[in-house]
Amino acid sequence: MYTSSQECLREPPSAPKRDASTSSPGAVFTHRPAESFAAGRVVCWEGDPSRDAFQLVEGSVRFCRVQIDGHRMIAGFGFAGDVFGLSYMERYIFSAEAITDCRVRRLSYARLTALSDNSSADYAQITEQLRQQLHEMQNQLLLMLHKSADERVAYFIMRVGQRLNRELRNGSEIRLAMPRTDIADHLGLTVETVCRSITRLKRDGVLALNGPARMTIKDIDAMRRRCGDETVHGADDHPGLPAAARRAG
Amino acid sequence: MYTSSQECLREPPSAPKRDASTSSPGAVFTHRPAESFAAGRVVCWEGDPSRDAFQLVEGSVRFCRVQIDGHRMIAGFGFAGDVFGLSYMERYIFSAEAITDCRVRRLSYARLTALSDNSSADYAQITEQLRQQLHEMQNQLLLMLHKSADERVAYFIMRVGQRLNRELRNGSEIRLAMPRTDIADHLGLTVETVCRSITRLKRDGVLALNGPARMTIKDIDAMRRRCGDETVHGADDHPGLPAAARRAG
């Protein structure tokens, strides 16, 4: 916050590509063996010295942190293809817990930095990742600052949907791997509130549920409207207004 | 959030040093000429192509972003010595606005990256900065998630105080350069709520005001208590519990 140099970060490369194999930071992991973690197990512990970075091959994880008063903060979720634990100094700030059974590839920082010496491109990827995370974090912050409970939930569902489902349209099914509690702890709400928000979406015919974890989009436009201002854009992501337009204010 | 690789970031180097001249990322700027910006002027615009990074030599700036509905989000504040605009691709995500008159040094990315080629140390500093910002952002998020209005305000005051005043104790004076509106937009509250929280701190003898911008700490322990769980630590910042202790839960 009032810490040094908070801002002025760039937007992420226009169309964020992040398939498991193809693009940037994942590439480094492809030749590592995969480890398995059962649902509920912890991949890395908050507070432990950080030695490795990870790539999630399959399944989903949550990144969380427990406060002294027992409150749990979930900073985010990781899905197949995601890279995490990029911090190559000191300690992990969050635990990564398997939500479902999952498989991860592990790469030690030693190896990672060794790699970087050969090709500075790899190092740039790390930096790139950090920037992307920072950007994401900023959106998250925005979410917390100015969105109502309903907006947060709608926004969350859309984002998860897009992450899993590339192209959302009416009829798209979204699978929410995480329990309501996790969503609540992520959005800074209570389980009850999350439920009620979802119920409202259902009641208004914006989406349909088959079981708590599977939902189908019925009216994607309504859904978008309910995300509040900072719209969840389609696949082609435009910067919105030209900067000049905003200077007036 | 549910974006790739959200977390597992390390904690910042134990004692964060950031005097204007001495430490890391500032060094690169020392030989650049200083430009002046009057209070209210904008150093860089949200949405503009990002070309330069900046170091604030004197004064304070806010990093902000205006949403379509007119809501303003303040991501943070910068004080003398802080570096910002580190994002060296695409566009600035936030505007940096001078709160008071201030002076900044500017360094083009071209020059910055050129520097990096000679000494990878400089490049590492940038990465380091990014990580630090990410860490800060996470604290910010935590703040938004689980703290009450009173806690947020107390926490905010303490943080600004520490940023400016190295060692806070009873009798320390804190100068809040930014108006209440800025604090509100930063903490996700309304001006009125911020006022009331401050009034309460005053009423309870925890701090004293001389004019809206100057406050003196009367009871620093009470102040700390009011920050809620994620304590604002003293100058020597310990990681808290050993990691092992937390594994129980």
Next chain:
DNA sequence: CGTCCCTTTGAGATAGGTCAAATTCCGTGG
């Protein structure tokens, strides 16, 4: 001395939290 802007205070409205209970889901065993 008046105006404008920022801050503070007051009174009422409301979104979301809390506590408690009903319901659904889903794995396990008969």
Next chain:
DNA sequence: CCACGGAATTTGACCTATCTCAAAGGGACG
């Protein structure tokens, strides 16, 4: 294939922190 039990989800009733709207100080500056 069906019944059972614990966990997760959903719903309800009520309560409180924070927002909203409105108005009253206070300082700086012309």
